[in-house]
Amino acid sequence: MTDKQPVAQATLAGPRFRQVQWRSVAILFPFLVLFIALSIGSPRFLNPLNLLNILDQQSATLMIAAAGTLVLISGGIDLSVGATYALSAVVAGTVTVSSGPVAGVLAALVVGLVVGLVNGVISTVLRVNSLIVTLAMSFIVAGVASLVTGGNLVVLFDRTDFAAIARTPFLGVRTSIWIMVVVVVVIGIVLARTTTGRYLYAAGGNPEAARLAGIRVNAVRILGFTLSGVAAALGGIVDTSRVLSAQASPGTALTFTVLAGIVVGGTSILGGEGAVWRTVVGVLFIALVGNGFNLLGVDALFQQITLGVILLVAVGIDAWSRVLRR
């Protein structure tokens, strides 16, 4: 036993060192560097009003990205969130105009739930690649949204009751941000602390191993897609309440911002790895880039190019870390 001790020590030391994987915290460094740089570079940046404004603008994106993280971790991808967001927004607006805000919110949530459920069922039970399923679904959903609005803008400027959903200040912070914080924290806890979270990781990391361990992989994945749909609906409701208007749209820009945020945060596009807090940092990092460009008065063209480069770097790091692990 005594002569075995050093060996055991040696094997302990290595893994301990590796334990905080650089990959899991990698996103923090560029985020902090950018944050500090913007604080120095622009006097208007480090200002509670500006920062809260960023959070208010990003609340829908953050909620959708948090739920989207679950989908990616479980081995799928949801490209329909932008369209679902837009459909929910117009449904919420239209139903609110006719039947009041409670009915509007419920109708929008049901829309998100149904879209997510259909995405999940088709991609798991029928074993169709979720990339294709959700892409097709985004066309269908966007088309339905156009049918609902008839091509018109849904206007809610006089509905103060609906505006209250996102615009009520509470402890100096708008409810849009509070709703976002609650949703993101709940999703984060589900992933990190519950059996469902474990199953999501296992379903994406190694579906066959998960199946043989008695996990209902399909059910877990359907849950991920459903939550993603509901979160997209919630995002649509919150943003409609913020701007008091809604229109039909394929929401492509939102879909890609959401995916970019998740991937930049370090969640693997191949499933099995990732965390909600990282997605939050990833989304905010992209938001800071946009905010910084605005504050520094840089041409918006460069924003897009920068975003693309950041995304490629993030995906490249993900792929490279897999190569290294081989």
Place this chain on the structure above:
Amino acid sequence: MSTDLLSGSPQQPHVELRGVGKSFGGTTILSDIDLAVARGSIHGLVGENGAGKSSLSKIVAGLLVADQGELLVDGEPLVFRSPREALAHGVATIAQELALVPSLTVAQNVFLGREPAAGGFVQRRELRARFDALVAETGFDLRADAVVGSLRTADQQKVEVLRALASGASFIIMDEPTAALSGQDVERLHEVVRSLARSGRTVLLISHFLGEVLELCDTVTVLRDGHLVRTAPTASESESSLIEAMLGRSLGSVFPQKGETHPSADVVLRVQDLVAPGVNGVSFSVRAGEIVGLAGLVGAGRSEIVHAIFGSSKRQAGTVTLGGTARARRGIAGALHSGMFLIPESRKDQGLVLQRSVRENVTLSNLARISRMGWVQRRAERLEVSGLLKDVTVAGDDRRGVAHLSGGNQQKVLFARALQHPRRLLIADEPTRGVDIGSRRAIYDLIVEHAARSIGVIVVSSDVEEILGLAHRVLVVRGGRIIAELEGERMTEENILVAAFAEAGVDHEQKATQVNP
């Protein structure tokens, strides 16, 4: 094909290996192989799983480079670093997995990548003429414009052979060519092999079917544990002499003492007329405290049997009863619930979630035990896992990624997962594949400990020695059926191999009516 390919003096071996050795990470898989394959002959290569047949053929084919010794083709020493280099010297391999384009025609597949072309346009007439010449030479009856995907496997193999010949191959390695074929097609393929030899080509045939080797080959080489036992004319060999040459090792002290089994012990598992994909009617039972070995060749249907029992593949007929009662819940969850556990064949593909930590991998199938209303009780999990890892002798922090562990420790993590819940039946499929010698003993101890706790154990293994060292009783599987049950003194390596390799019509106790190889 011109005759210059077939030149060379008849005395000189077509391909010769001198003192060839190969090892992987300290494990020697081939050592000191001297082998001469005569031109125009059909040369058989036989041995148990892992004896080194495939590695040897891969060295000749350019897929592996030998560590020691030399390879001579027509007396010229060569080193093949890729299959392309081997092909340049006329050596081609027909692998078990065919590499054809199913949507193209026979002729297009045969000349794929070397179409006669002028200015980028394929010269169809020229292609057809060459194809006809090739077919005339070999005597294959294949239509040039038949779509390959619509052909039966034996004919697809002919296409594969023609492709090798079109590329100028004169030395053809065939790895288990008849493994996927049924009766009539086997005969067709045998004719292909004979016609190759008649046209002056050399065939190196790797086969598990000894009858086939004896019937087809001129010469046969037997490998055992990476050593060449002997090369002899097939005329002087018989099935029993080959089997004798393939075995013959003393069982070392790697195995723990077997526990006692009582014939009166309760039957834990009873399988009756089980039919499932790859399983053609299997009946057997396992008693409490008994270790039953499932032996047989790779692809014989052993894993299929255990998956059908576990519920991870669809059961088409038959019953599986655990502890006297038919399982209440179907599927894998039901199997786990009723106290069954399967440690699958491939740790990495079927067992572990490699991105996750050791701890999460241990508790994966039993989270209900350490969670309350869906919440994982982290303290309970930590305590439980540290206890389990101690039981299976895995040291170190359990929060590190399971991918960082050695193969042996990864296997032990799966045993820890099995131990987390009281079990009645443990199935271990290839429990020591890719596991170092040191961890092997620990895994054997775990298996024997399970049995000592009155758990029924099924061990599937391609390693006959392992089966003999662990099991109280051995079932030999072939073609998805149990074709021999060996117990006590009849449980010998020879009997297992005889049963595993037996062909239809070969006489042994169980009167195997085996048609499909």
